[in-house]
Amino acid sequence: xxxxxxxxxxxxxxxxxxxxxHDAAVFDLRARRDGAMAELPELEALRHHxxxxxxxxxxxxxxxxxxxxxxxxxxxxxxxxxxxxxxxNRIVHELLARRGVSRVVKSKSMxxxxxxxxxxxxxxxxxxxxxxxxxxxxQLADERPSHLVVPAxxxxxxxxxxxxxxxxxxxxxxxxxxxxxxxxxxxLRPRFLAAQAGLTGVNFxxxxxxxxxxxxxxGNADLGMSLPPLHIACMGIExxxxxxxxLAVFLRxxxxxxxxxxxxxYTSLLTGPRPGAELHIVVVDDGRSRLLADSRHRGALAxxxxxxxxxxxxxxRHAGGHAWGRAVSGPIGSVLAxxxxxxxxxxxxxxxxxxxxxxxxxxxxxIDLHDQLLHWRSEVAPPSGLERLGLHLLAEVLRRPxxxxxxxxxxxxxxxxxxxxxxxxxxxxxxxGRELPEWPRPSPQEPTSGPPRAPEPxx
Amino acid sequence: MSVRDRILARVHRTSAGRVHHPGVFRPxxxxxxxxSRFVTSLDRVGGEWLGPLDPERLAPxxxxxCQRRGAGRVVGLPDVQERLGEGPWRDVPAGATPHSLAGxxxxxAVGLLGVAESAAVAVRVSSRVEHAALVLxxxxxxxxERALIVPELHTASARVASLVQPSRxxxxxxxxxxxxxxxxxxxxxxxxxxxxTVVGLDPPRDPTAQRAGA
Numbered sequence: 085x086x087x088x089x090x091x092x093x094x095x096x097x098x099x100x101x102x103x104x105x106h107d108a109a110v111f112d113l114r115a116r117r118d119g120a121m122a123e124l125p126e127l128e129a130l131r132h133h134x135x136x137x138x139x140x141x142x143x144x145x146x147x148x149x150x151x152x153x154x155x156x157x158x159x160x161x162x163x164x165x166x167x168x169x170x171x172x173n174r175i176v177h178e179l180l181a182r183r184g185v186s187r188v189v190k191s192k193s194m195x196x197x198x199x200x201x202x203x204x205x206x207x208x209x210x211x212x213x214x215x216x217x218x219x220x221x222x223q224l225a226d227e228r229p230s231h232l233v234v235p236a237x238x239x240x241x242x243x244x245x246x247x248x249x250x251x252x253x254x255x256x257x258x259x260x261x262x263x264x265x266x267x268x269x270x271x272l273r274p275r276f277l278a279a280q281a282g283l284t285g286v287n288f289x290x291x292x293x294x295x296x297x298x299x300x301x302x303g304n305a306d307l308g309m310s311l312p313p314l315h316i317a318c319m320g321i322e323x324x325x326x327x328x329x330x331l332a333v334f335l336r337x338x339x340x341x342x343x344x345x346x347x348x349x350y351t352s353l354l355t356g357p358r359p360g361a362e363l364h365i366v367v368v369d370d371g372r373s374r375l376l377a378d379s380r381h382r383g384a385l386a387x388x389x390x391x392x393x394x395x396x397x398x399x400x401r402h403a404g405g406h407a408w409g410r411a412v413s414g415p416i417g418s419v420l421a422x423x424x425x426x427x428x429x430x431x432x433x434x435x436x437x438x439x440x441x442x443x444x445x446x447x448x449x450x451i452d453l454h455d456q457l458l459h460w461r462s463e464v465a466p467p468s469g470l471e472r473l474g475l476h477l478l479a480e481v482l483r484r485p486x487x488x489x490x491x492x493x494x495x496x497x498x499x500x501x502x503x504x505x506x507x508x509x510x511x512x513x514x515x516x517g518r519e520l521p522e523w524p525r526p527s528p529q530e531p532t533s534g535p536p537r538a539p540e541p542x543x
Numbered sequence: 544m545s546v547r548d549r550i551l552a553r554v555h556r557t558s559a560g561r562v563h564h565p566g567v568f569r570p571x572x573x574x575x576x577x578x579s580r581f582v583t584s585l586d587r588v589g590g591e592w593l594g595p596l597d598p599e600r601l602a603p604x605x606x607x608x609c610q611r612r613g614a615g616r617v618v619g620l621p622d623v624q625e626r627l628g629e630g631p632w633r634d635v636p637a638g639a640t641p642h643s644l645a646g647x648x649x650x651x652a653v654g655l656l657g658v659a660e661s662a663a664v665a666v667r668v669s670s671r672v673e674h675a676a677l678v679l680x681x682x683x684x685x686x687x688e689r690a691l692i693v694p695e696l697h698t699a700s701a702r703v704a705s706l707v708q709p710s711r712x713x714x715x716x717x718x719x720x721x722x723x724x725x726x727x728x729x730x731x732x733x734x735x736x737x738x739x740t741v742v743g744l745d746p747p748r749d750p751t752a753q754r755a756g757a
Contacts (some may be wrong), residue, residue: 094616109727126571136565143562146555165547217733219726234724241726261728276734293707301719303678303735310674311641321554328704329567331722335715336661343723346584346661347696350678350735351715355707358671373553377721382557502613 096230096238096406107401109237115397116344117446124340134337135450137330138386142376148291148324149367154292159356161363169199172368176201176283176316177208179364183314185210185280189272191298191305192216193285194232194389194424195368197411198424201283212283213275215304217268224251230405232391232412238404250351272304282308286319287388288334288366292327295355296365299338299348315357318366321373322385334388336366337448341390371424381456383442384419386449393443395452408433415443415453422460434460573694577659578743581692585662585741588718589731595689595743602627605651605684605742612682612738614662620666620673622653626686626744641657641675650680654687654741656702660695661717664741665703677714683736685716688744 097103121127141148153163166181172195180188188205190196190212202212202223214223218235222228224247229235236244245259254267284305288297296317298305309315325331331353339345357363364513376382394414396399409429412420418437421430434457443453464520467475481488502511509515544552562600573580582592596604601702609617609631619632632651636642654664664685677683706713720735731737 112727130568133565133568135560140562140564143559146558149551149554163551163558165545167546167550171546215734216724217722221724234727236724237727239725241728244725261725262730264725265722265730265733269732272734273645277645290707294709295707301721302733302734306674306714307734310671310678313671326564328707329697329700332700333568336696345588345717347658347663347715347717349588349716349718349721351717353661353707353709353713353715356709358669358674358710358712361671367550369550369553373550373557376554376557397744446672 096404097402102238102240103402103404105240106238106404109234110205110231110395110401113234113343114446117341117392117395118344120340120344120346124336130333130337131448131450134333134385134448137149137325137333138449139383141326142322142382142385142411143326145321145324145376148326149263149321152289152291152294152324153367155292156356156365157294159294159364161294161356164364164366166366166368166370169368169370172196172199172318172366173201173204173368175366176318177205177210179314179316180210180281181208183280187275187279188212188281188283188301189215189276189279189304189308189312190219190283190309191285191300192219192235193283193318194229194411195285195320196283199318199368199370200462201318213270213272215276215308216302217265218299220268220272221247224248228406229411230413231394232414234391238406269410276311278308279308279312281314281316282312284308284315284317286323287338288325289319289323289365290326290328290331290353291324293355295328295353296355297331297335298352299335299350301343301345301349302305303350306352308346309352309354310358313361313365315354316364316366318368320368320370322376323385338388338390339387339450341392341446364504375420375423378423380459381419381423383451383452384416384423384456386451387416388449389416390448392446392448396442396446398438398440398442402434407436415457416451419451419453419456419460419464422464431460431464434458434464437461568697569612570695570697573659577692577694578689580659580694581657581662582743584660585718586700588662589721589729589739590662590718590738591738593740593742595745597660597745598753600691601686601742601744605632608684608740608742609649612649615681616646617649617651618644618647618676618680620640620652620676621669623651623686626653627651635672641671641679644672644676644679647676647680649677649682649684650736651684651686651736652677654685654691655706656699657687657692657741658694658696658699658715659692662741663699663715663717665695665699665706666714666716667706668714669710674714676734677716678720680736681732681738683719683739684718684742685739686742686744688746690746691709 164175214220221236230238241259248254249256286296287299336399339348401413408417418433421433437457649750652666656665719731719739720733722733723729
């Protein structure tokens with residue numbers, strides 16, 4: 085079956101050079117992750133602990149959601165609940181419209197990307213400025229983020245220079261990352277100061293204190309939550325963790341898994357609004373409770389959006405994030421899409437995987453990603469009657485050594501004929517470009533003459 | 544039934560309530576002197592450090608550091624004046640807005656705790672003005688007593704628990720603002736402070752010990 089990933093991949097990374105550059109860039113993040121993890125002797129214990137906390141939380145999610153809401157309300161925040169993406173967008177718009185807000189700064193939030201919040205607000209006359217540098221680049225280019233952590237990783241510095249020249253009026257031909265960053269800083273600072281509201285995502289929500297935790301390296305979320313008097317934080321129901329002690333486990337894993345840093349440059353714990361400000365927390369379901377009810381796949385809700393599975397995935401590295409056609413790409417995107425998405429393409433994404441298991445090996449919360457992909461495959465594309473018959477026959481043959489040897493001899497004899505192109509050859513397309521490997525002599529199944537030889541003594 | 548109740552009811556139906564919480568994570572003991580571990584980590588995250596300094600050398604060193612960071616407004620967050628005495632640093636004026644801090648060159652804050660393995664420093668933020676002062680400035684200086692450095696975040700969590708209070712924020716700062724969003728090239732000073740310097744403080748000398756030494 086041809087999967088939609090192929091078609092999008094060509095558009096995202098159009099030539100071999102861009103594929104190679106993208107591959108090197110994201111695998112560099114994987115290498116940094118490996119280096120940081122190697123310095124952590126308790127890494128496996130920490131991963132197990134994180135996975136256990138998430139499993140416990142998902143199993144008691146209703147209790148923790150209620151506790152979080154109670155504590156957040158006690159701290160002075162207002163909590164809103166959204167069943168679907170459209171409810172989320174409507175709630176955010178109403179909060180802004182009631183206060184006459186027309187200028188908003190937003191920090192990185194995959195949930196709001198998934199909900200299509202930016203176009204929703206822009207269609208209603210609200211200017212939304214994405215403030216994370218990578219997000220700002222893709223916003224100016226009118227495209228989606230292609231990575232959870234580095235949204236513009238598919239873009240070359242020269243392209244970004246051209247984009248800034250066109251959209252921000254910087255001198256033509258600029259491609260130095262430090263100078264481009266400085267231009268973006270100068271362009272965005274007045275927008276922060278002029279913003280009437282700050283929109284943020286949430287990395288973790290602590291039930292026992294009602295606190296929100298936001299992690300950034302740039303400090304953009306901190307500007308967005310301190311300058312304007314209105315802060316709207318949007319979170320999925322799965323962002324809850326029980327305690328402050330639990331937070332330490334996830335903070336030690338998040339940045340290490342993402343970029344190889346020990347912790348992000350800014351980690352802010354916000355408990356209720358500060359004097360003179362409003363804090364609104366929008367808690368979103370949008371299919372998550374449906375996924376929670378699916379015992380085989382609910383583990384995907386443990387994801388902390390570090391992007392480690394993307395950086396190691398051979399399909400992601402070569403196809404690029406736009407190939408997924410949605411905010412969350414890579415292995416976790418392929419696992420979440422069929423559960424949360426309703427379109428046909430979402431259900432086909434698990435087919436675009438090598439099932440190598442590298443994603444599972446690096447996941448900080450030990451989500452069994454490749455097993456989930458395999459499971460989705462069996463649901464999305466169950467084997468046909470012919471495939472099932474073939475597998476049944478193969479099993480019968482493998483049970484009978486004499487039949488197996490006979491068929492092997494027959495296949496070797498027929499091989500030259502089978503490979504040849506002749507009309508009606510059922511294996512023609514499959515066999516083209518394939519070679520029958522040289523048969524070992526003697527075959528491992530045939531008895532060797534005499535006892536096995538002793539190993540040569542070492543000198 | 545409200546949307547909230549419908550969501551909670553759907554979630555409730557999925558809860559078996561059988562998976563236990565694993566408890567508090569117990570990390571292995573960390574070897575080595577914590578200040579040196581801290582500054583090694585700080586160096587790796589792009590931060591700078593001074594000290595640890597005796598109380599007598601503190602104010603002159605911070606004054607010199609502010610001069611090195613160039614001319615401009617210097618803001619001291621709560622407790623800074625108390626620690627440093629007179630100098631170019633000024634308290635945030637009463638009634639100031641977060642926006643009035645745009646253009647601040649140096650902000651000085653007092654760290655509540657430091658974490659050796661990540662060079663993270665905890666700073667308590669009681670208002671949007673204090674929060675903005677920490678991010679809008681060009682250069683950030685955090686004063687941190689050497690004795691307040693703990694090995695890792697698990698130990699730190701227990702110590703900062705009492706500081707997580709309503710209407711407050713707690714910031715962990717680890718190095719200056721940074722980005723690698725353009726071709727993975729690390730650039731310091733994306734939106735927030737371009738430099739972060741942690742000034743280590745030694746406790747005041749014990750006068751009785753001084754007399755004994757004399």
